[in-house]
Amino acid sequence: MATIEIHGVPPSPFTRAVRLAAREKGVEYELVPTMPGNVPINPLGKIPAMRHADFTLYESPAIVRYIDRTFEGPPLWPKQPKGAALCDQWVSVVCDSVVQSALAGVIAPRFGIIPGTEESIADGLKRTARVVGIIDRHLAGHHFLAGEAMTAADLFLVPIFFYFPEIEELKALGGASPNCLRWAREMGARPSVKATDPQFRGLNG
Ligand SMILES: N[C@@H](CCC(=O)N[C@@H](CS)C(=O)NCC(=O)O)C(=O)O
Numbered sequence: 001m002a003t004i005e006i007h008g009v010p011p012s013p014f015t016r017a018v019r020l021a022a023r024e025k026g027v028e029y030e031l032v033p034t035m036p037g038n039v040p041i042n043p044l045g046k047i048p049a050m051r052h053a054d055f056t057l058y059e060s061p062a063i064v065r066y067i068d069r070t071f072e073g074p075p076l077w078p079k080q081p082k083g084a085a086l087c088d089q090w091v092s093v094v095c096d097s098v099v100q101s102a103l104a105g106v107i108a109p110r111f112g113i114i115p116g117t118e119e120s121i122a123d124g125l126k127r128t129a130r131v132v133g134i135i136d137r138h139l140a141g142h143h144f145l146a147g148e149a150m151t152a153a154d155l156f157l158v159p160i161f162f163y164f165p166e167i168e169e170l171k172a173l174g175g176a177s178p179n180c181l182r183w184a185r186e187m188g189a190r191p192s193v194k195a196t197d198p199q200f201r202g203l204n205g
Pocket residue numbers: 012013014015036037044045046047048058059060061
């Protein structure tokens with residue numbers, strides 16, 4: 001029997017971040033197929049949610065932290081306060097700025113998941129270019145987002161950045177960000193990233 005249940009679906013970036021964390025920690029999980037809006041263990045109706053024995057939890061950063069604190073395996077947050085705080089900072093940058101600009105502004109409308117106009121997508125692209133520029137400059141001096149070791153912050157960025165090649169404008173932006181490309185090549189070689197590839201190219205194609 002799997003150790004934890006993860007309720008969600010593979011294309012969901014937040015669900016993938018939680019699956020990545022479980023795999024990196026070596027925690028066995030059952031993916032319980034669950035669509036947004038019909039999530040018995042999350043009153044907000046969002047995915048992912050998690051069950052561990054009689055304990056349930058929602059909000060992906062909380063779930064990833066719980067997995068990290070509860071199970072043995074490589075730490076997903078640095079132990080030192082400053083390193084841990086920087087990791088939290090980058091998790092927040094991804095879950096706020098990258099999600100708002102790239103996911104909600106460009107990927108979801110281009111994939112036909114939410115409505116968007118060419119004007120709103122152009123605005124999303126502009127905002128994505130700003131935050132990707134910040135990340136690219138940061139990765140010029142650091143191997144991973146929170147320093148020299150892979151952390152939860154990288155696991156939150158993977159699901160979104162790995163959709164970039166599916167969308168022409170984001171592919172061009174990613175391709176012009178050499179340090180992000182180096183990071184993506186290294187992250188893409190990890191078994192956890194390969195095993196959670198959603199194989200999703202949007203509702204239109
Ligand atoms: N803050 C939440 C966001 C989760 C989220 O927005 N999930 C999307 C799917 S990727 C969802 O369920 N959307 C439906 C909704 O917002 O009602 C988390 O980190 O878990």
